Amino acid sequence: VRSPIRTAFVTGASSGIGHALCRGLLQRGCAVAAAARRMEPLRELEAEGHARGVRVLAVPLDVACTEAIAPALARAAGELGPFDAVVANAGRGRPLRALEWDAGSVREVFAVNLFGAVETLLAAVPHLRGPGSVLAGVSSIAAWRSGPGAAAYNASKAALSSFLEGIRPELRDLGIRVLEVNPGFVHTAMTDRNAFPMPFRIGAADAARRIVRALEGRRNRLAFPLPMALLMGLVRRLPDRVFDALNLRVSRRLASAGVLGREIPSGSPPGQAPSP
Numbered sequence: 001v002r003s004p005i006r007t008a009f010v011t012g013a014s015s016g017i018g019h020a021l022c023r024g025l026l027q028r029g030c031a032v033a034a035a036a037r038r039m040e041p042l043r044e045l046e047a048e049g050h051a052r053g054v055r056v057l058a059v060p061l062d063v064a065c066t067e068a069i070a071p072a073l074a075r076a077a078g079e080l081g082p083f084d085a086v087v088a089n090a091g092r093g094r095p096l097r098a099l100e101w102d103a104g105s106v107r108e109v110f111a112v113n114l115f116g117a118v119e120t121l122l123a124a125v126p127h128l129r130g131p132g133s134v135l136a137g138v139s140s141i142a143a144w145r146s147g148p149g150a151a152a153y154n155a156s157k158a159a160l161s162s163f164l165e166g167i168r169p170e171l172r173d174l175g176i177r178v179l180e181v182n183p184g185f186v187h188t189a190m191t192d193r194n195a196f197p198m199p200f201r202i203g204a205a206d207a208a209r210r211i212v213r214a215l216e217g218r219r220n221r222l223a224f225p226l227p228m229a230l231l232m233g234l235v236r237r238l239p240d241r242v243f244d245a246l247n248l249r250v251s252r253r254l255a256s257a258g259v260l261g262r263e264i265p266s267g268s269p270p271g272q273a274p275s276p
């Protein structure tokens with residue numbers, strides 16, 4: 001079945017969800033501009049497109065260089081024509097502990113997950129086909145409540161979700177749909193680093209199928225898989241005291257497993273915490 005999405009631009013296309021999404025789209029006959037820093041996986045997408053007779057354009061792009069985003073979109077639209085869908089998917093995670101923080105790494109996370117995504121979506125507006133086009137941002141279920149040891153990542157996703165909600169009405173007025181995608185755990189390079197249990201983790205191809213359906217559909221929000229969305233819906237409603245106790249417990253477990261830097265002794269005041 002041919003997709004109603006005929007041309008798409010996807011960031012973070014070199015691995016995980018973005019790579020699987022590009023494959024899902026091109027397998028449905030959609031021409032894809034696939035953007036990332038690593039070119040080799042983008043060349044693989046080009047080869048798959050070539051074999052299927054579908055146009056795929058590999059776009060070298062570091063979304064942390066926000067000034068490079070608009071020219072990359074313009075060049076891709078020049079080659080493939082206006083986009084029916086633009087997906088700001090590029091993202092990165094970094095563990096962060098309150099007492100071992102580092103402003104530089106917080107900025108790096110925001111540079112990609114928030115500023116990179118915002119620039120991708122807003123700079124794309126002039127290159128959309130018009131009414132019926134969709135702008136999608138890959139946020140996270142982690143935007144709903146901050147998880148243990150990942151305050152910067154979670155804050156960047158909460159900001160992105162809020163941003164998407166904020167631009168939605170004006171764009172809807174132009175006939176452009178804004179789609180917020182909130183995955184739970186997905187099996188990718190990002191989660192392969194996690195040395196803790198990840199409930200209800202699904203494969204990247206499965207995640208991509210759900211995103212393709214949502215791009216082709218009419219909704220504004222997508223959260224998956226359902227059991228994780230329900231679980232986080234409950235976690236979101238926990239009283240702060242209960243949530244904080246759980247969060248601290250998991251953070252300590254991650255720290256003692258070496259996932260989150262060095263362990264902070266129970267009850268140690270900020271001044272006495274081990275220095276990084």
Ligand SMILES: NC(=O)c1ccc[n+]([C@@H]2O[C@H](COP(=O)([O-])OP(=O)(O)OC[C@H]3O[C@@H](n4cnc5c(N)ncnc54)[C@H](OP(=O)(O)O)[C@@H]3O)[C@@H](O)[C@H]2O)c1
Pocket residue numbers: 011012013014015016017018035036037038039061062063064089090091092112138139140141182183184185186187188189190191
């Ligand atoms: N996996 C999960 O469980 C999960 C859950 C919720 C949300 N998400 C979100 O889903 C998105 C995709 O993540 P993933 O799990 O598929 O991770 P991944 O396999 O690590 O892929 C991340 C992608 O982002 C790109 N990227 C990172 N920094 C970039 C930069 N400065 N400029 C351009 N591209 C950059 C990477 O490409 P290059 O390194 O080649 O540039 C790569 O293609 C992210 O936004 C992530 O936060 C993931």
